[in-house]
Amino acid sequence: MLQATDLNAIRAIITRAKRWDLFFSILGVLSLMVGVLTFTVLFVDMAIQGVPRLTLDFFTSFPSRRAANAGILSAWVGTVLVMLVTALSAVPLGVAAGVYLEEYAPKNWMTDIIEINISNLAGIPSIVYGLLALGLFVYYFGFGQSILSAGLTLALLILPVIIVATRESIRAIPQSIHEGSYACGATTWQTVSDHILPYSSAGILTGVIIGMARAIGETAPIITIGALTFIAFLPNAPFAGDPPAGLFDWILAPFTVMPIQMFNWTSRPEAEFQINAAAAGFVLVFMTLAMNGLAIYLRYQLRKNIKW
Amino acid sequence: MTASASARPLPATVGHGISERLSKKASRHVKERIIEAVLFAAAAFSVFVTVAIVYVLVKESWVFFQTVPLTDFLFDTQWTPLFDDAHYGIMVLLSGTLTSSAVALLVAIPLGTIIALYLSEFAGFKVREIAKPFLELLGGVPTIVYGYFALTFLTPILQKIYPDLPGFNLLSAGLVMGIMIIPYVASLSEDAMRAVPMALREGSYAMGATRLQTALWVVTPAATSGIASAYILGISRAVGETMILAVAAGMQPNLTFNPTEPGATITSYIVQVALGDLPHGSIGYQTIFAAGLTLLLMTLAFNLLGYWLRKRFREVY
Numbered sequence: 001m002l003q004a005t006d007l008n009a010i011r012a013i014i015t016r017a018k019r020w021d022l023f024f025s026i027l028g029v030l031s032l033m034v035g036v037l038t039f040t041v042l043f044v045d046m047a048i049q050g051v052p053r054l055t056l057d058f059f060t061s062f063p064s065r066r067a068a069n070a071g072i073l074s075a076w077v078g079t080v081l082v083m084l085v086t087a088l089s090a091v092p093l094g095v096a097a098g099v100y101l102e103e104y105a106p107k108n109w110m111t112d113i114i115e116i117n118i119s120n121l122a123g124i125p126s127i128v129y130g131l132l133a134l135g136l137f138v139y140y141f142g143f144g145q146s147i148l149s150a151g152l153t154l155a156l157l158i159l160p161v162i163i164v165a166t167r168e169s170i171r172a173i174p175q176s177i178h179e180g181s182y183a184c185g186a187t188t189w190q191t192v193s194d195h196i197l198p199y200s201s202a203g204i205l206t207g208v209i210i211g212m213a214r215a216i217g218e219t220a221p222i223i224t225i226g227a228l229t230f231i232a233f234l235p236n237a238p239f240a241g242d243p244p245a246g247l248f249d250w251i252l253a254p255f256t257v258m259p260i261q262m263f264n265w266t267s268r269p270e271a272e273f274q275i276n277a278a279a280a281g282f283v284l285v286f287m288t289l290a291m292n293g294l295a296i297y298l299r300y301q302l303r304k305n306i307k308w
Numbered sequence: 309m310t311a312s313a314s315a316r317p318l319p320a321t322v323g324h325g326i327s328e329r330l331s332k333k334a335s336r337h338v339k340e341r342i343i344e345a346v347l348f349a350a351a352a353f354s355v356f357v358t359v360a361i362v363y364v365l366v367k368e369s370w371v372f373f374q375t376v377p378l379t380d381f382l383f384d385t386q387w388t389p390l391f392d393d394a395h396y397g398i399m400v401l402l403s404g405t406l407t408s409s410a411v412a413l414l415v416a417i418p419l420g421t422i423i424a425l426y427l428s429e430f431a432g433f434k435v436r437e438i439a440k441p442f443l444e445l446l447g448g449v450p451t452i453v454y455g456y457f458a459l460t461f462l463t464p465i466l467q468k469i470y471p472d473l474p475g476f477n478l479l480s481a482g483l484v485m486g487i488m489i490i491p492y493v494a495s496l497s498e499d500a501m502r503a504v505p506m507a508l509r510e511g512s513y514a515m516g517a518t519r520l521q522t523a524l525w526v527v528t529p530a531a532t533s534g535i536a537s538a539y540i541l542g543i544s545r546a547v548g549e550t551m552i553l554a555v556a557a558g559m560q561p562n563l564t565f566n567p568t569e570p571g572a573t574i575t576s577y578i579v580q581v582a583l584g585d586l587p588h589g590s591i592g593y594q595t596i597f598a599a600g601l602t603l604l605l606m607t608l609a610f611n612l613l614g615y616w617l618r619k620r621f622r623e624v625y
Contacts, residue, residue, distance in 0.1 A: 017518040024520045028426025031419045032439055038487050039446050042457045096350035104344055105351070118354050123541065123611050124604065125548020127575050128361060130582070131600040135364035139588055156357055163354070187336060189343045210448075217450025220550035220575065224582045224596075259452045259551075266456050266555055274460060281453045292448040296441045 043285065050278030058279060062232040063261065067272030072280055074231045075261035078147070079216060081235065081250060082257055085151020086158065086215050091208055094159050095197075098166025098204075103192055122160035129157050130224025138225050145226045146252040147235065153221050158211035165207020169200035202302050206295045213291035217284060219259035230264070231256040258284050365604060368597030375591055381598065387561040387572075389595045396595065398602055400563045404571035408482040408553055409546035411567050415486025416542050420493025421535070427494070428501035429523040440495065447491035455555030458484035463556065470568070476558025479567040485552050493542045500534020501527050533621040540614035544607050550575035574599045 061071025097118075105111040133153035143149040173196060181191040235253035256264075258280060265277035373381070376396045384397030423443075427436050463480040467473045473480075504527050512522040528535070558570030559580045572580070578596045586592045 017521065021518050021520045024422075024523075025426070025430050028422055028430055031422040031426065034419060035423070035443065035446050035487065035490055039442075039449070041461070042449070042453070045457070045461055046453070093350050093353060096347050097354065100344075100347035100351040104347055114351050114355060117358050120608075120611060121354055121357060123544050123607055124361065125544070125550070125575065125607060127548065127550045127578055128365075128600055128604055131578070131597060132357075132361045132364050134582075135368060135597070136360055159354065159357070187340050189340055213448055217448075217452065219450070219452045220554075220579060223579050226582055259450055262452050262456065263551065263555065266452070266459065277456055278460075281456050284450055285453055288448050288450060289445060292445050296444065 046278045046282045046285065049275055050280070050282040053275055053279035054282070063230060063256075063264075064232075067270060067276055070265075070273075070276055072258065072261055072283065074234060075256050075258045075280070076283075077234055078231070078255035079257045081147050082150045082154065082222075082255065083212060083216060085148060085251065086154040087208070087212060089152060090155035090158050090162055090211065093155070094162025094208075094211075095166050095204060097159075098163045098170065099192055099196070101163070102167050102170040103188060103196065118160050118163055122164070126157055126218055127220040127224055129153055130221030132156070133221060133225045144252065145254055147255045148251045149225050150222050150227060150255065150257070153225060154215040154218060157218060157221060158215050161211035161214065162204075162207055165210070166200070166204050169203025169207070170196055172203065173199050202298060206298045206302070209291050209295040209298070213288045213295070216291070217259055217288050219263055222257060222260060223263070227254075227256060227260055258287075361604070365597050365601040368594050369601045372591065372594035372598045376598075385563055387563075387577075390592055394591075396598075397563075398574075398599065400561045401572055401574045401577050401599060402602070403563050403565055404478060404553075404557070404561075404573040405547055405575070407565050407567050407571065408478045408485060408549075408557060408573060409543065411479060411482025412485035412489055412546045412549075413539075413542060415483055416489035416493050416546075417539060419486075420490045420538070420542065421497055423490065423494040424497035424501060424535075424538075425523050425528070428498045429519055429527060440498075443491040443495055447488070447495075449488070451488065451549060451551040452555065454484050454488050455481070455552040458552055458556035473568055474558075474570055476556065476560075476570040477568055478553075478557050478571050481553050481556040482567055484556070485546060485549050488549070488552070489542045489545050492545055493538050496538035496541060497531070497535045500531040500538065503534065504530045530623050533618045533623070536617040536621060537614050540610050540617070544610050547606055547610070548575065548603065550579060554579045574603050 058071045059076065060073055061069060062073050063075075064070040101111070101115065105114075130153065133149055133156075137143045137149040137152055138145060143152075177195055177199065178191060181195050186194070231254060235250035235255065262277050262280040262284060265273045265280060268274075381396050381398050383399070384395050385399060386395035386397050387400035388395045423439075427439055431439065458480045459476075462484055463473070463475060463477065466477075466480055467475075508526055508530060509522055512526045517526070553573045554576040557573070557576065559572045559576050560570055561577070562569055562571040564571060577599055581592060581596045
């Protein structure tokens with residue numbers, strides 16, 4: 001027989017346990033709020049400081065010794081060109097590696113080594129890639145402190161991201177698609193090029209955008225290869241100037257990029273330059289947010305629309 | 309099927325064509341082989357990258373250690389490679405790295421774990437659908453921007469609480485670094501917790517356990533190996549983080565474990581040297597490779613620890 005006192009004791013235990021549940025829920029929300037709040041404060045603070053500087057002149061002027069005249073023309077042009085090199089080298093390489101590992105790779109020690117190696121590469125600090133590029137691209141291959149060196153460095157850095165994204169979106173394709181294609185007599189490559197790549201392309205694109213967003217903000221490896229911070233000129237456009245520049249002359253030109261320009265302004269003591277840094281930072285955050293947001297949206301659409 | 313096939317036998321030329329196309333020497337097989345080889349080369353390229361990293365770091369460090377004995381490198385208490393009276397004690401940089409990482413992890417591990425437990429065990433579907441992408445955005449902010457935030461926003465606030473705090477300090481940089489690492493820890497831990505089979509939770513609830521009891525005593529132990537990997541990734545991020553420290557912690561080498569002092573880390577030293585104009589092949593140039601090798605060995609050690617933890621604590625369902 002259950003005594004009334006036992007019942008009360010049990011009720012007390014339940015109330016206490018529920019109170020702890022509530023306490024932890026609140027703790028969880030508060031912890032989330034720390035992240036949300038930091039991000040909001042960071043964004044708003046930078047917007048208040050920087051947005052008044054965001055005139056058209058800011059985008060069309062070179063850096064200058066006078067803060068009020070300085071702009072980010074060479075920085076954003078440099079970023080666009082470096083990203084072009086990065087995308088053109090990392091995307092084919094990463095997608096090819098992902099396709100090999102999912103569709104071709106036999107189960108043997110070589111495949112194991114490649115897989116372990118890729119997950120290790122993802123854990124190597126970005127500045128170490130900068131040292132690799134300094135030793136290999138800048139001095140050994142003689143590319144110098146150029147757009148090419150920077151683009152290739154960032155390509156190596158985001159290669160694991162693209163490989164993993166490719167593999168995951170290929171794995172999401174049902175096995176029956178493979179089987180159907182093989183049953184019709186297709187070769188492995190026909191299966192890959194006609195079915196696997198088209199069906200996984202949206203997922204791969206999401207991974208590529210996330211990788212590029214990361215590459216845009218990377219500062220340390222590019223500083224390490226010795227990129228100059230004061231660049232008041234643009235790389236030669238193809239066929240411009242006299243004598244006319246070659247089609248790919250820009251690739252070996254010295255450059256600066258957005259995060260380096262921001263670092264340069266941040267490390268100056270004058271308050272006016274801090275405002276420039278805030279403005280450049282706002283543009284940078286806006287770009288990465290837009291890219292990440294696009295990736296998240298694409299993934300959301302993908303999950304909603306595809307029903308195998 | 310067989311009846312119709314026997315009724316209309318295939319012309320001899322078609323039969324010949326099929327057997328030729330199916331033979332191993334046929335052009336489509338050669339093409340397949342070439343494509344496979346190209347794709348394999350792309351996958352193997354990642355191994356080449358690792359080899360190149362190790363080769364470059366070891367080659368330059370080797371020259372460095374011809375001049376500087378390893379014992380000096382490990383036990384000297386000064387780091388002044390660019391002065392006339394040069395000292396090469398990596399401990400000085402290591403102390404900065406360890407102090408700032410400790411501050412960052414004190415923020416990121418508790419908050420990241422609580423967020424993961426909350427999102428996986430308490431939050432409703434809607435909250436999770438909003439919070440996860442948001443965390444991703446938080447992880448996507450460039451670190452130079454976090455550095456600017458630490459220097460121009462957090463440090464002045466901390467100085468109001470603690471007036472003696474210098475303008476450059478490891479504390480502010482470490483705190484912001486912790487916030488930066490939260491998404492990595494939270495998102496990976498949450499994945500591990502969500503992978504725990506529902507049956508375990510149902511068993512726990514059936515025994516009358518509350519959500520918190522289930523989360524702490526059933527889900528967490530079952531997800532230990534995944535949570536440990538998340539922590540290891542957080543540590544690697546903290547140790548390898550560069551720009552926040554280069555901007556907000558000052559770049560003066562300082563043998564200290566006190567976060568309220570300025571200090572240089574392995575990573576911010578590399579940035580400092582790279583910003584200057586050191587001739588290729590000088591001892592100053594080689595120091596950054598020795599520092600980089602130290603960093604690589606540290607992250608490698610953490611990665612190996614991660615593998616071991618995953619193996620040791622993995623629960624298979």
